[in-house]
Amino acid sequence: MKAILLTGFGGPDVLRLSETPTPEPGPGEVRVKVRAIAVARTKDVATRAGRPPFGPLITTFPHILGTEHAGTVDAVGTAVDPALVGRRVAVSAILPCGGCRACRQNHEEACPSLALIGVHRAGSYAEHCVAPAENVHILPDDVGDAEAASLAANGPVARAQLDAGDVRMGTVVLVLGAAGSLGSTVAALAAHRGATVLGVSRRPAALDGLPLTAALDADTLSDQIRDAAGENGIDCVIDNLGITHLTESYLPALAPLGRVVVSGAVEHSPVPVPLLPLYLRGQSIIGVRTGNRYQISALWRDVQHGFRPPASHLQRLPWADTALAHHRVEAGTARGQTVLEVS
Template sequence: MKAMLFRRFGPPDVLEQATVGTPRPGPGEVLVRVAAVGIGRLLDLTARAGNHPYATIEPPHILGADHAGTVAALGEGVDSVQVGDRVAVLPGVACGTCTYCAEGREEVCDSLTVIGTHHPGAYAQYCAVPARNVHKVPDGIPAAMAASLALLGAVAANQMTQAGLRSGHWVLVQGASSALGSTTAAYAPGRLPVAQPITHDQGT
């Protein structure tokens, strides 16, 4: 398959197209044919520059955390999705056995790893991921939107859950014009007033 990878850390031009082996899904995994992948500041840009704050990445490496696509193959024991299903992929891979995972708080798993950081990512035609990380996407949602909403939607939903918000509650979403802020405002229950950003001209 074709993939974008880097063999050394540096600016964007260290990325190169290469032909690599197509991964095979292991037990409990699915192979996703990638239709869209996002570019994140931490998980992609910082990692490519060699400044990732919490992971050691060894080139050559394929980045790409937030992605969506179509299930191309199933690993042993997978029955939650079928070949041909459209899916979005959560990039965080939890161990499933620690105290946090047992409490349903996989986002703070003691052994959390990330697709595209600790595992080969989705800057490629195919990406093998845990089946529990894929979520079916309705046909009306474009792949690019599904790729961006997988992580943003999970973070927004978690914020609302942790805050104990219910329908009718009023909340202030700071930075509501950012990707996460606008997703949170859209997800929050009830109607929310959202302030429009104002461009400030330093010359006036």
């Protein structure tokens, strides 16, 4: 088969289209003929460059990147229903151990041995990819492959964040980095739940097309946030950036019992948090690593009830342009989720 091979750490030019053996599914696995692949900033772009957290785990080259994807099942291993062959599916990348305390409690996201397709084993930058059968979800006919790959990549995490933040009808939620791949999905899913959604970006024009009550400029957030939040303040902040000046802007507007949900820190530096107002107002800061199997299944139920990723923030590129996709994501010029389409 053809695959985009990671030939070594470096810039986007280390990704090379080449030939490699077609994988065969083992017991409990399926093989998917790949049609669309979500490009992830951390799992793909940072790993390609050799950066943490996943870059140091790649020790053998060439390697095939690519985590969440969509396509058609074309082969199954033993102990897998052969009726899956020919079905269009979306594929989750998480590989929990299944036996640790966290896994037994249905919190696979906390599994200390959690692995990923595309990092710990060959991924989906290829014409075929093998995954456990329990990682595939059959797609509705009206969900395209690119949509499905985007949903698989961002939907479970977005759902886990909104659940942790108790976001529901009438909640006021502030989404930092709302123009990005995860942020745009969080904003859309929060609006789908009936929340009042305030989006923040350093490029407010990039928020056009999202279901926002207000689009706020990251550079002048402290001047805008009080008016946007209203007299009761913000019930939940989804912060996947971890930038000090933004944190200092939104914390004073956090409502009593408000929650800050964190799934990223782009600067990798400590953010000072004043603890006195935090406990006096009963507020919480919650870390969400990824979506677990419950969140993954629940996300596809949301899709059955009409949730879709924002079309304005779904960027398609042919997989021949994988290097270009990496360049745009790395440079911060990509809007929303970039998806590679395999013809």
